[in-house]
Each structure stands twice: as C-alpha cells, then as structure tokens.
Amino acid sequence: MPEMPEVETVRRTLEPLIKGKTIKKVTVWYPKIIMGDSQKVADRLQNKTILGIDRYGKYLLIRLSDDLTLVSHLRMEGKYRLVAKDTPKQKHEHVQFLFDDGTALRYDDVRKFGRMHLVETGTERQTTGIRHLGPEPNSSEFTFNYLKGQLAKKKKNIKTSILDQSIVCGLGNIYVDEVLWQSKIHPLSTPAKIPVKQVKVLYDSINATIENATELRGTTVHTFLDADGMMGGYQDRLQVYGHAGQECPRCGTILEKIKVNGRGTTFCPHCQVVYK
Structure with a gap:
C-alpha cells in the first residue's frame, strides 16, 4: 500500500499535470470505485476545473471549482496517469476524467480497492475516512x-x-x-x-x-x-x-x-x- 511518502510523491507529480484543466466528461468503468451514486458524481464533476491537490495522511484531496473536493484513497495499488484521450483503455483502468484540452486522467487499480468520495470542500474531516485519522508525522500536532x-x-x-x-x-x-x-x-x-x-x-x-x-x-x-x-x-x-x-x-x-x-x-x- 502506498504510504504517506508515496502519496505525497503522487501529489507532487500529479498536480502540475492536471492543475487548471477543466473536466469535460467522467467515465466510470467500475462504479464501486466511486462512493455513492457513480453517475451522479460523474455528472456533478462535469465542467469543474481542477484548482490543485492537497493531501492528508494517505488521502489525496483534489480541489475543484464550486467548492468541491474529490477525496481519493489509492489503497493497495491505485495509480493515476495522464494520457491522450484516444489512448486504448488498459485492463485495470476504472475511471477516466476527460479534459477540455484533449487529455485524460486515468485511474488504474489492479485490486479495485481504491475509493473516490466527492464532498463539499471543508467537510473532509467530517464526511470521509479522514475523520478517523490522527496527526501526521512532522506536524505541529504530532509532538x-x-x-x-x-x-x-x-x-x-x-x-x-x-x-x-x-x-x-x-x-x-x-x-x-x-x-x-x-x-x-x-x-x-x-x-x-x-x-x-x-x-x-x-x-x-x-x-x-x-x-x-x-x-x-x-x-x-x-x-x-x-x-x-x-x-x-x-x-x-x-x-x-x-x-x-x-x-x-x-x-x-x-x-x-x-x-x-x-x-x-x-x-x-x-x-x-x-x-x-
């Protein structure tokens, strides 16, 4: 399972690839990856712009316009990669975010354990698994x-x-x-x-x-x-x-x-x- 250093590395490498892009369409090939009604989540993400990516513990927090945050947990083997929109789908790719510039962000997960949860920005600690977490190493709370x-x-x-x-x-x-x-x-x-x-x-x-x-x-x-x-x-x-x-x-x-x-x-x- 990716631990905090790995998730932070994903954040640092993923953010410059997708920041500022606007989501044109979301395709969900494996609905269980999405918490709640996957089609409603996909529809809600349409036309949202990615403002940046934060992280807490092993969770990625993809910040979107209109005060929305997509909380993503990679679990055992989840990965993101940016591809051209016409790139053939790989076997273990389960979610695609098609951007208005013709690129697409694919979520790949061999074991299908990863989860994405769309919430109102600022409610992550009340509505997602983050609410159960203690402080991070090297934080002011971790004394x-x-x-x-x-x-x-x-x-x-x-x-x-x-x-x-x-x-x-x-x-x-x-x-x-x-x-x-x-x-x-x-x-x-x-x-x-x-x-x-x-x-x-x-x-x-x-x-x-x-x-x-x-x-x-x-x-x-x-x-x-x-x-x-x-x-x-x-x-x-x-x-x-x-x-x-x-x-x-x-x-x-x-x-x-x-x-x-x-x-x-x-x-x-x-x-x-x-x-x-």
Whole structure:
C-alpha cells in the first residue's frame, strides 16, 4: 500500500499535470470505485476545473471549482496517469476524467480497492475516512508528549499501535518495520513498558524516516509508481523490510520475519529489545 511518502510523491507529480484543466466528461468503468451514486458524481464533476491537490495522511484531496473536493484513497495499488484521450483503455483502468484540452486522467487499480468520495470542500474531516485519522508525522500536532501519551494507553503491541492510523497517520508496514529497527524496539513490545528515552528515539525516527522517504520520492518494493510513471528511491535505504534472512546492518545477527496481527514483520532478534 502506498504510504504517506508515496502519496505525497503522487501529489507532487500529479498536480502540475492536471492543475487548471477543466473536466469535460467522467467515465466510470467500475462504479464501486466511486462512493455513492457513480453517475451522479460523474455528472456533478462535469465542467469543474481542477484548482490543485492537497493531501492528508494517505488521502489525496483534489480541489475543484464550486467548492468541491474529490477525496481519493489509492489503497493497495491505485495509480493515476495522464494520457491522450484516444489512448486504448488498459485492463485495470476504472475511471477516466476527460479534459477540455484533449487529455485524460486515468485511474488504474489492479485490486479495485481504491475509493473516490466527492464532498463539499471543508467537510473532509467530517464526511470521509479522514475523520478517523490522527496527526501526521512532522506536524505541529504530532509532538513527543502526544505520542508518549497515546502509547501509554495502548495494550496492543507497538507494531500494531503505530500502524493504527488514529494515533499517527501515514505510516504503513514498510516504515513501521524501519522505525522500530532504528529505535531498537522489538515489534511485540508493550507500548506502555517502553522506556521514555526509547519512545523519544522512536518519535524522532518516525519524523526523520517519513521526511527522508518523501525527499527520495517514496519506496517502490512492489508496484508503486508516481504520476510520471517513475519509481521511488527510498527502497535502496531500507535496513530491514524485505531483508529477512540477511544480516542485520547494525550487529550482523540474521534478521527474522514473523506475523504481527497478520502483517509480515522483519526485525533483528538481538538489537531490538522486547519490553513487556
């Protein structure tokens, strides 16, 4: 699933491709991608101009004229690409936005998990999945005291806790494995038992990793491509994710992989301390 750095990379590459374009027609080949009545949404989008794109967590917020916002979640494998209007439709393209200049924005999603929700601008936090999200890394709301307080209340293991988007949004499986390794915290540790100094290391690691991954345009380990069709660059910096069975870069111990709440989890059994 694209995580916050990947979605931000999509935003940065997609916005200059479509900003200022006016939607002539919307074609929906797979209606379930659209929340609500897909035909009514398609009709409502006609003649709307794209003003820009914002993002919160893993959600893209495509700002439109007449105070409308199309909230888009890419889920596992959603992608956008700009094509000429007569480009043959690809198998996994499910929605098309035809613009008045003859170009078309296509939404491609192999698994069909992505969703688009058209709402009044300014209501995103009340009417969409964004209402369930906690603060983003590197934001003024995401303070050390906030994270410490949230973890002190959690009974589930630390991996599950920081994957919880209501605590901190934008982190997924890749970056959680990385920040726990950086912090020397075992993924099965009890959050409330982790020493304050290690929580501070974790907090700093979350912020730094998301910032660095964003600068490198995200991580491509499976299918992630930005709106220009380019791969990310952070995969070359991964220390543990995808490296099970290899030596720990820090101590040389063989990295192990287990399932934590159904998620594949790679860690160092020597470096990462279990706090119980």
